[in-house]
Amino acid sequence: MKSVSVRSLVERYKLEILAAEDQLNREITRSKVHRPGLEFVGYFDFFPMNRVQVLGRKEINYLHRLTEEERNLHIGNIVKYRPPCFIVTANQDGLKYLMKYCQEEGIPLLRTSELTTEFITKVDAFLLQALAPEIAVHGVCLNVSGIGILLRGKSGIGKSETAHTLIRRGHRLVADDIVVLKNLSSTTLLGTHNQSTREFLALRSIGLVNVVRLYGRRAFQDETRIVLDIELTQWKDQDLNNELEYEPKFSDYMGVQIPYIELQLQPGRDVAGMIEAAANNWYLKQQGYSAAEEFMKRLQPE
Template sequence: MKIVTVEDIVRRFSFEVLTGQDQLARELKKTKVRRPGLEFMDKFDFIATEYVQILGKNEINYLHTLTEGECKLRIGNIVQYDPPCIVITSNQEEPLGLIDYCVEKKIPVLRTYDRMSEVCEKLDAFVVKAMAPESAIHGVCVNVSGIGILLRGKSGVGKSETAHTLIGRGHRLVADDIVVLKKLSPQTLLGSHNDKNKEFLALRSIGLLNVVRLYGRAAFQEETRIALDIELTKWEHNALNNELELESKFTEYIGVQIPHIQIQLQPGRDVAGLIEAAANNWYLKQQGYSAAEDFVKRLEQDFDDSKSS
């Protein structure tokens, strides 16, 4: 898991540092932020520790009604749970005693013009992604009609060439050669580049291409949620069958199960078109539609009609 510090969120969101400039190396341990409530009223038995604490208008307005001593007491209820930092939203004035107390306890206090809801949403998304378990694999990642796809296969099988064809059809490259995978949840796997290979596509006999320079911004996407794992393999005679619907197979990455499909390559076969079909068929299944089930129902209806006639 990547280490994320208070300095990382200060740089990412251009937060103003009110105090604790020498404490920005404090590490974030939790992937969610918290908004204090009952802590201010002394009515709590247990509060989770080490969360970034966010103070919105309601919290700040309440603290402004208190004396400096009372404010210090309420802030103490938060600080005892060791937050890596405290963030004041909507560019509000800090309450009495907050800065002095946090200097004493070595807790950075940050401030932003953004509203509470915006700060919570942005910080949660950033920290979850930054601290997510990750792994790098050999392959290509593309976004086809809004659906993230991993293309895997042996070196030289044609992954990058297939990605180039998909780009020509209006789809987007995410990463070539090295794909960085991040586990955002037990069901969510994110695919991205490693910065060095950002926007680059390597084609044998052609060389290295910058797809943004060649085809425009629409040819590239920073990241995508992985929905399908497609393995490109050499053609094997009589290895394919014509079943109505193949048995579901999955590949596991960092504990996340991803539907797996194998596509065999042969001269003249429209591999890019098959990938588009696989992506669209996956989407229909998410909407509850199965072409195989629909076809079987039609056969059963036709059989029932023939019996009744």
């Protein structure tokens, strides 16, 4: 199971450590943080104990109003489940009683100056990506006109050369050779690099090139949502025809269905241009437009 340490949150968001500084190696294994509201009044039936617990103004003001006996009871009921950490937002103070319990139980108590809603949004996004199931595939990942494309094919078919042409036309490289795919949801697949290949493109007969050094910062981006899976294959005589619209095909990556297109290679065929056309056509379909439907309407007698 993938995990993120509490220390990584401290370093990423510059959090102040109020208690249990020696426990920052505790692991976070669940995405999405939790605000313990019902738990403070004794309802624990669905308490997500493995999540980061965020205490905003509502929670802290509620605790401040309790008697010492009530406060000890409610806080004690929560800390016994040993969540990864507590984070207090908006620089709230008066937390000595909370510091005492967290120190005794070895649960890091952290504080940020950020407002609750904004902070939760940032942390949720970070944990979702960091803890997402992932696989590595051989190919090239590109962002073409704002549309994420996974470009696959046998070794030597011309994936990197095609990517280079697209980069020169103003599109962006995400990853070459090894593409890391992350499952963010049942409908969202994120493509990124594995850090070691970041910004590099391997071109046969030339070697490694750094696309940022060659073409500037706009030639690269760290990640993109994959919406098209395009496979480059060798040309097959009599295999292609001129249908108005092809039956959609899909690839499956960790349960996420991605539209699949096969592009057959032939000398003189503008593969990069075909990929641009596929990306733009996918976008138009998302807007509800079909060229084939419009063409058929034009053929109908008025």
